Amino acid sequence: MNEGLLQRLHTLVPLNPSQEKELCKNLHQETLPKNTYLLEAGGVANYIYFVVSGVIRSFKQVEGKEVTTWFSFPNHFAVPYFSFAYRQPSQDSLILLHDSQLLSISHKTLDYLLSRDKVWIDINRRLLEEYYTSLQNRVTSFQVQSAKERYESILKEHPDIEEKVSLGHLASYLGISQETLSRLRARKKKKAKI
């Protein structure tokens, strides 16, 4: 159950067995149904979530419309980072797109871990670095790529995204209309047949 998480952390920073044990002792495991809100905009994020199975969607309201800001797939985290770290109201809401198994760690618990072992500080940093970098890449993708290219890039990264995420949510993440994404998808299928 915790293996995915430990593996993921190892890609960031090496952990010794006692650190792993310490972490696992403090993890909270939960299985929640589709459409559960993990956080509502305006509230303060009290947990970091690690997705074992399922998908988390992060979104916010802009000009009355929902805009998808992020998807968290298995073996990745969902962290409204600054709300969690600095106890501020979150812009984003988090909701489950499927029944999901999650590991979570509360702000209080993480504080405790941070005070006992500096390795958690490093992990924290590395995670922040990863998300910062992917935000930068996302900006660049809007600067230089067309809708079609952005769509193809995300398919490359997450070949199974179509089955997990609805058309409308993906379109809003990519910054294009639902109809355009549907047509891109159709063209893609046609090409595949030839």
Place this chain on the structure above:
Amino acid sequence: MNEGLLQRLHTLVPLNPSQEKELCKNLHQETLPKNTYLLEAGGVANYIYFVVSGVIRSFKQVEGKEVTTWFSFPNHFAVPYFSFAYRQPSQDSLILLHDSQLLSISHKTLDYLLSRDKVWIDINRRLLEEYYTSLQNRVTSFQVQSAKERYESILKEHPDIEEKVSLGHLASYLGISQETLSRLRARKKKKAKI
């Protein structure tokens, strides 16, 4: 000379006079001509820059073309954050768009300050938070706004950007073609006359 910087820092975290003195003692002041490279892509960022006057442009190469990632105007910082903090090669280059007065602080010096007073850690965090948030807003702007709206937003934030930044650089920052930006600008002027 250092007032702008101190004011800016006060918006992040309150500083007492001795902290201010400590900082000023360690600042390096320099006046550099237009087109000076502060950092070339692939190198490690050794300095944080604070712009007193002038403009810094950050850009990277994507598919053979230059893409502008950031402008740093007076009273703001230019920090290739992760390159500076974790001593990694930078994706971005930094170049001066005008003769500029800069304040800089080296990685070594900042380490020294950090070790002596926790307030610099807080400032560091708050800065990171600001840049992270503005990156998020930038992504959202691409998701929901048209070229025209993005152009108007940046004009609102930096009314004098047209005089400081060339058309091509601004267009690449906004993710639109130079011709389109020129037309937007022309339409805007016409409207202003009526």
Place this chain on the structure above:
DNA sequence: CGCCGAGTTGAACTGAATCAAGAAACGTGG
């Protein structure tokens, strides 16, 4: 003077949005 980079403008084209209608998939209650 003539060149060069930066900006403008026009015309044709194209990618993507919008509007509108219908098809498919899905959940819920009878």
Place this chain on the structure above:
DNA sequence: CCACGTTTCTTGATTCAGTTCAACTCGGCG
């Protein structure tokens, strides 16, 4: 298990925003 409404997806027709290509202007500078 089917009938229903609801949401999700597809498809077409039209419009529009933005790109591309190309020619031209303007100001600065050797």
